Amino acid sequence: MLEAPILAAPQTKGHVSVARLAQHWYVACRSSELRGRPLARTLLGIPMALFRADDGQASAVLDRCPHRNVPLSLGRVVAPGRLECPYHGWQFDGAGRCTVVPGLCAGDGAVERRAPAFATRERDGFVWVYPTPDEKPASEPAPLPHVTAPGYTTVVREVAMDCTLHAAVENALDVPHTAFLHRGLFRGTGERNEITAIVRQIRHGVEAEYVGEPRPPGLAGRLLSPSGGIVKHWDRFVLPSIAQVEYRLGPENHLLVTSLCTPVSDFATRMFAVVSFRLRIPGVLVRPLLTPIAMRIFRQDAAVLKLQSETIRRFGGEQFMSTEIDVLGPSIWRLLKQAEAGAVPVSEQPEVVREVRLSV
Amino acid sequence: MLEAPILAAPQTKGHVSVARLAQHWYVACRSSELRGRPLARTLLGIPMALFRADDGQASAVLDRCPHRNVPLSLGRVVAPGRLECPYHGWQFDGAGRCTVVPGLCAGDGAVERRAPAFATRERDGFVWVYPTPDEKPASEPAPLPHVTAPGYTTVVREVAMDCTLHAAVENALDVPHTAFLHRGLFRGTGERNEITAIVRQIRHGVEAEYVGEPRPPGLAGRLLSPSGGIVKHWDRFVLPSIAQVEYRLGPENHLLVTSLCTPVSDFATRMFAVVSFRLRIPGVLVRPLLTPIAMRIFRQDAAVLKLQSETIRRFGGEQFMSTEIDVLGPSIWRLLKQAEAGAVPVSEQPEVVREVRLSV
């Protein structure tokens, strides 16, 4: 009947920073979440049923029984590693093949009697899924070397974000909001300093190196380096969905926050934050102090990104206006669009593309 | 703005087993539900206000006052059997004619000042409504002979199903799921037996006769026939919406479950389950045992059908894959589509169309 209410100009109806990159790997869940029961997960809007098949292998099939379209994730896993539909009891193996149709006398497991299956990889404590069904991926999931590197402590936290993948990634790598939104926790308590961001194109991504930044005066900074000093700091995006923040304070202290972002649907992103650090202070002491601060920061970000999503929906689209201190956001968006078009520029050697002055 | 998330192939966007047969009778409510107050009911998506007019006759009008479109069902019934709108007090008789406009001096009840009315029939304890307004139906509602037959006990239960009419009817007549979903209650506890289903085309419908079936080993079967034996069993669909399951165990025991399914809207079906039986055991003893079992079965079915509906909506359509032991479902769908096209095949004499082997 009536269309949505007219809204005041200016606006750009219909544009939303959503890229749907289906031929890439995403984290579906942590290994520890996938046990004896099927798990429902959605990637790029595709409902999937995850389960461990007969050899214990993490498996993912479309979450819809091909018979009468009941979600398989609400059934059970029966020996030997078959996913059983809760309506008629059809059973499926890890490749999505139907192995049992209770009551059927004639016929065999015809090839059409299948649930589409998705390639999976399990490594570093994560189950990665490739959301194009019945395809052999040409690539492998990104390695996470610091998770297993000696001397490093790793903490993983999961955060549900009601926003696009682009908004989550831009936020994770955005410096200016930290002094304002996370004031006191991270930056924003002392004097502002002018620093330089050197932006480089890297392999499958983009990176900003921040030069001249004193140790952040907030609580997090004081924990990492009680004595202050100049920090080395990089913000890094790697296609399709990894946001990495790296800090080095002298030769001893090293902190990496790697946010593995999974596009659940256009406006829902699941973030697996992998915090790995090697500090002068023992990890066992840092961990109980750092985790609540990190979670508070994530929650503040999740709250503001939800407001952003609601406004975008309400206006029927987004209209962003950037300044030069939006150091990485516009580049990330360009890379996502290039990847969607199948044309990611190859930069084997990092290449400086510009420098920006900002005060933090 | 954005379309629904892309979903993985294979799927059939847009197809849903919905047939909208408006020139047929459906049960709107039980007689006992329609008393002094108007009752809101929806059939095929059409909101109706039911009430008893001056002669006590069950009446149904479109649930929208023709004046300012307030629902009439939220008004009152005033003497002598007029439905009164809660906003300005306009009154309507059983045929939808406006008899009173408070405050109006000039003019008379012009013919346009009417609420569209629907034909009704009240019989066997049910109020049937014909959901095409202001039309004289060419047919009559289906008779329910066992409700009044001597020696039979009848129990009626109402179940709200969040699914299409087709899904509700297929489920009511589907044998394979009973051994799995209703395991222990109905079938599925003992050894499986191979039996034969003889499928016949019948007048306005289709029927399957199950041959060689031992008494179901579940609780329901034991109640019906403590001594076991071979049962006679028919599953029957009659257009547009009746699903009937009939059991005979010897000359004495006879059980009929007649599900009168009413399409409330595309994904909502109201089922009036009429259970009539004549058993060696007195009906008064069977009733308190049978009713809770039947209700538990209905609830299990309603739960799984709701999941099916949610999945169909989520995927933007359904894609079913049948085997030969989906004995009646595909035939029911064909009959519904033929009826929608106005071309129901006439089979005055039952005609065998195929035989199927299945194990139960």
Next chain:
Amino acid sequence: MLEAPILAAPQTKGHVSVARLAQHWYVACRSSELRGRPLARTLLGIPMALFRADDGQASAVLDRCPHRNVPLSLGRVVAPGRLECPYHGWQFDGAGRCTVVPGLCAGDGAVERRAPAFATRERDGFVWVYPTPDEKPASEPAPLPHVTAPGYTTVVREVAMDCTLHAAVENALDVPHTAFLHRGLFRGTGERNEITAIVRQIRHGVEAEYVGEPRPPGLAGRLLSPSGGIVKHWDRFVLPSIAQVEYRLGPENHLLVTSLCTPVSDFATRMFAVVSFRLRIPGVLVRPLLTPIAMRIFRQDAAVLKLQSETIRRFGGEQFMSTEIDVLGPSIWRLLKQAEAGAVPVSEQPEVVREVRLSV
């Protein structure tokens, strides 16, 4: 996938009495509601952030930060009267100009770095907003002379109505429903009397004068005039959104209910009811008796109008059938449509257009 369920004829799919008049003034809030914190208000579907700028002036900007589209109304007002975004801390003045971008070293407040702003006026205790952004209005808000006139007492109440502007205005000026819906409170307790309504075209509106009406027998009438007598009564609509009911009982008693209706969105109207009276009884005595009765009447109206809106939505449109005692509703609708088309007929001198007999 599936369309909305088919509904029974007759109906007029798609027609709803919504007029979107963006080049007019509407009350956004009362002056007293706008203090130190920003206020979110929606007019004609346009989300606005209201705040007091540095000179205390009521200001309104589009409720979306131009940077990353977070609602500005969820930020704060910082000295000197700047609206601050909660994400990155961008600040805006009353004209929507961005005055601060935290962290930005280079560049200046470019003209594009603006939030669209709306003209405002503050008078008679209300903040009026003109919902076309960045435009200098050619007109001024309607004066409310009795709010400040000596001898008058004024009570203001705010009512949220889930209905169109047209439905709210028609209801406020509709006589026949009062004897039915508000029976006992207002009219409808005594004998009905035949009276005459003289309908006149007035400047930017339409008016009905009711002749021969005895004092309403309900509680409200008895309060206003304990001794009865003939009342003078006018119902008046002034474009785009003012509904005024005026009563005079002799030279002493004068009551005006001016409903300033604000179209929040197509089906939501915020009504600011300005009740001004000068009575023989002191205002300080009348006020505590009159206010609860008025609020009860408003709540009854709001409830029935919500049902009307729900039915209109459910049927995919409205279909109204009027009689001659719907004295002003159809004329109001014509005026709204003329105003939407930019062609309001000018009637400097009131002109009688018809007379209607009705019983109240």
